[in-house]
Amino acid sequence: MLDTQSVCYAAATCSFFHKCAMDPLCYANIDLTSVVPKVNNVVVSTMIQRAGKVLRSLKLGIVPGPIASPGSSQPLVYTIRNSVDASGFSWNDKRSRQGKESSILTRSCLSSLSGDIDTPGVLLRRLHLYNIERMDNAALCAALSACPSLLDLEIVGLHVELRQTLESVSKHCHLIERLYFESSKTGRDDSLKLPTCCDLVNNCPHLTSLSLRGFKLHDHKVRILVKGFRKLKYVDFSTSYSITGTFLRNLGGSAGGNLLEVLILRDCMHLKEVEVARFSTAILAGDFKLLRHLDISNREGLASEGDWYHRCYTTSVIPVKQLLEERPGFCLLAEFPPEGSFVEIEQMIGSDTYSDFSSPSQPSSHTLDGMLFMSSSESSYNSDPGSGYEDGQDSSYVIYEESSDEVDFLVV
Missing domain, CATH: 3.80.10.10 (Ribonuclease Inhibitor)
Known part of the structure; x- marks a missing residue:
């Protein structure tokens, strides 16, 4: 049930844990x-x-x-x-x-x-x-x-x-x-x-x-x-x-x-x-x-x-x-x-x-510490296509600095 590093730490603790850590399933x-x-x-x-x-x-x-x-x-x-x-x-x-x-x-x-x-x-x-x-x-x-x-x-x-x-x-x-x-x-x-x-x-x-x-x-x-x-x-x-x-x-x-x-x-x-x-x-x-x-x-x-x-x-x-x-x-x-x-x-x-953050049916924008946070019912994006998409209403969130030419997109 432990990750590899935790198994190694546990095995070094005592002779009993060391014996337990010999179980093939640990690896x-x-x-x-x-x-x-x-x-x-x-x-x-x-x-x-x-x-x-x-x-x-x-x-x-x-x-x-x-x-x-x-x-x-x-x-x-x-x-x-x-x-x-x-x-x-x-x-x-x-x-x-x-x-x-x-x-x-x-x-x-x-x-x-x-x-x-x-x-x-x-x-x-x-x-x-x-x-x-x-x-x-x-x-x-x-x-x-x-x-x-x-x-x-x-x-x-x-x-x-x-x-x-x-x-x-x-x-x-x-x-x-x-x-x-x-x-x-x-x-x-x-x-x-x-x-x-x-x-x-x-x-x-x-x-x-x-x-x-x-x-x-x-x-x-x-x-x-x-x-x-x-x-x-x-x-x-x-x-x-x-x-x-x-x-x-x-x-x-x-x-x-x-x-x-x-x-x-x-x-x-x-x-x-x-x-x-x-x-x-x-x-x-x-x-x-x-x-x-x-x-x-x-x-x-x-x-x-x-x-x-x-x-x-x-x-x-x-x-x-x-x-x-x-x-x-x-x-x-x-x-x-x-x-x-x-x-x-x-x-x-x-x-x-x-x-x-925002109702999907109503576009909105919020200013947070010099950055503009925008939401729209017409667009959204998941950064990891392989992770799958969920059914539901459409929304999008783009974060960028208003005063900079270099655009940052924070995707979670």
Whole structure:
């Protein structure tokens, strides 16, 4: 019933608690993430071996902020400051936080998962790895090969290749439902190939949430992924370098694309305004009936049709008003830099969360310590689409400083 750290504290208290802490169930869900390095390979190996086949969840590495990530069921509390990404922290701006050699994880930290059929990895359901700088492709692939029951895989800040990782997932993790992979080198990993995409689609039919952030993805490859997965509901290609948005064309008629509920294309440098407009028109025409959250925010603005060097900072060609009128409960997030000619955020979702602040049927505003607090019945936004939405009346809450050009949005 205790978290991993509390189990360790209790075990050090007395011989009786130490004996109790030897129960494998105490280590069914191992969470050894921290802001600074605290554990090494020996600690990880010991806990995995104590858990044995009872092991269901394993989280390792260095995290600079909230552990919960987009697509997870856990709520987040964070600040989006202008163009900082919506995950609540920027993994790609992280600094090396590995500490002393006695508290460092290396490529062999997952070796205890591997082995014969009775090894701990055989029934592991969740594996989250953060900023383990000494992890390499061979070690990660060996670990994945020992986890055939994996449902949830999250990889952030590891120096591993996208293609090799996805090949291992498609070969060994056929039950995978959620895949979150953020590159440690934004825009430089162009390793993904068409056969890898096809194999992943064919071998992992249960995937419902796919996040590939910071990779050099091309539209024809992304289209295979989005169109191919028949149960796909959540997609996040934020900071993907090569995506233009052409993969969205005629996607609504396919089984995969038509089931989308959340689509995040935040800070995709080559995302074209015309493709976003075409996609919005398709939504108005009746496609993507289940889509309830679309994020096209971009710190560089959207690319124009003819020349991507020419940036667009408005949503003038996007039928925003009509879209929100015809799709109640739809959330469109379009945040552009303040130096652009226009910054617009249109948000709508159903929620009773803020009923104590303002009646949803009456727009209002309140001044709090130099900040303007606005509420409207026509818009609202939930910062964590993966956490789900509640039925109810529509409301929105945007907080910003009146006297500053830099806009802050506080989302709870």
